[in-house]
Amino acid sequence: YVHENNPRAAAFYRRFGFVPSGQRTPMPGDRGEWELEYVIERG
Incomplete structure (x- = not known):
């Protein structure tokens, strides 16, 4: 997760x-305030 205001x-x-x-x-x-989920897509 990444804070929404942390580019x-x-x-x-x-x-x-x-x-x-x-x-x-x-x-x-x-x-x-929000955290945005980041994922890695695996083939």
Whole structure:
């Protein structure tokens, strides 16, 4: 999971083949912010 406002972390995951799954979850302790799920697709 990557915080929605952390483009550096998102770029890091993308560099290694991860893509956003479209799922998100509230940040623990702060329901106003979200974490985005990244997954790696294997053939």
